[in-house]
Amino acid sequence: MQTAVTVINDNAAKIDGVKVSLLDKDEEILMRRHLKPGIRMYSGDDFNYPELIAGDSEGYSDALLGIFDAIAPAAWAALAALAAGDKARYHELFAPTVPLSRHLFRAPTRFYKTGVVFMAWLNGHQQHFIMVGGQQSARHILHFAEAFRLADRAGLLRDPALACARMRQLLATHGVDA
Numbered sequence: 001m002q003t004a005v006t007v008i009n010d011n012a013a014k015i016d017g018v019k020v021s022l023l024d025k026d027e028e029i030l031m032r033r034h035l036k037p038g039i040r041m042y043s044g045d046d047f048n049y050p051e052l053i054a055g056d057s058e059g060y061s062d063a064l065l066g067i068f069d070a071i072a073p074a075a076w077a078a079l080a081a082l083a084a085g086d087k088a089r090y091h092e093l094f095a096p097t098v099p100l101s102r103h104l105f106r107a108p109t110r111f112y113k114t115g116v117v118f119m120a121w122l123n124g125h126q127q128h129f130i131m132v133g134g135q136q137s138a139r140h141i142l143h144f145a146e147a148f149r150l151a152d153r154a155g156l157l158r159d160p161a162l163a164c165a166r167m168r169q170l171l172a173t174h175g176v177d178a
Contacts, residue, residue: 001030017039019064020041020042023047023048025052028043044064044066046065066113070100071097071100073155074093074156075097077093096154096155097156100151103150104119113135119151123158123162124159124162145171
């Protein structure tokens with residue numbers, strides 16, 4: 001970390017910020033505190049984003065998160081609450097999204113895009129759940145069932161009737177009678 005911070009700080013005039021995905025909020029905060037003033041920390045921590053974005057008396061991390069597509073309505077509302085100075089509402093809105101994010105980004109993390117596309121399909125943003133290279137099969141049907149439950153708990157299903165119909169379709173494709 002010290003080598004990276006030194007290189008970044010030594011080139012501060014050419015650097016807006018740095019994007020990290022340490023997945024350890026304490027390490028990210030430590031790194032952020034060692035950056036020169038004016039250099040932004042762009043968090044890629046899809047596990048601890050509410051605390052990192054809200055920040056503390058010494059700073060905050062800007063969000064550059066893969067989960068934001070899947071939780072866009074909640075993220076928009078939470079960030080608006082934070083901008084208005086309502087940290088309690090901010091945390092209330094983000095809290096139910098964290099379990100979904102941790103689920104979609106669970107190991108092997110490289111398959112998180114499958115969950116993001118699944119959420120887009122459930123919410124009617126695309127007509128199919130087919131990905132390049134068949135990546136929709138990168139996760140097990142039980143993973144999708146849990147993602148569906150977590151999305152529902154977080155209030156992230158834009159049209160619940162459509163989402164339920166699509167989930168039943170996916171379950172039937174996998175031989176599960178819903």
